[in-house]
Amino acid sequence: MTAADVLSVLALLRAADVEVWVGGGWGIDILVGEQTRRHRDLDLMHREDQEQAVVAALAEAGFVETLDWRPVRFVVTDPRGREIDLHPLVFAADGSAVQASPDPHRPFVYPAPCFVSGAIRGTTVPCLSAEQQVYFHQGYEPADHDRHDMAQLRRVFGVTTHF
16 A cells, blocks of 8 residues: 555545544554555544445445454455555544444543644645554554554654553
């Protein structure tokens, strides 16, 4: 998934009048303001109540569902092999959100201040905060790309990470 691909997908969704935030590796590169590594996919958080519009807009661009782990997440892929990992969020009145998790008693929590923006190729992009990214990179054995991503957050934001 290239920077041009990311911007193309985001433009498509913006035209469909849906809100999304970039997470994962691209989210970190967007916070940093530059692409620092290759990315296999694009992680997008979206409003659960806008899911039909998200899916319809992506379907028009040739994306089809290739993995369904709802309500936690689902994946769509296009004929070129571009993959988008979609995470439905339910928002509260205060701007915070929750995402279902494999443990129904412990949803993933998104505090209102975690919804920020960064930039890629001079374009402002909604994404998750550095603190939220660090929070989601806990509780598992990190891969090399996870170590790289956390190093970028330490370098640019001076945040503490656990690896």
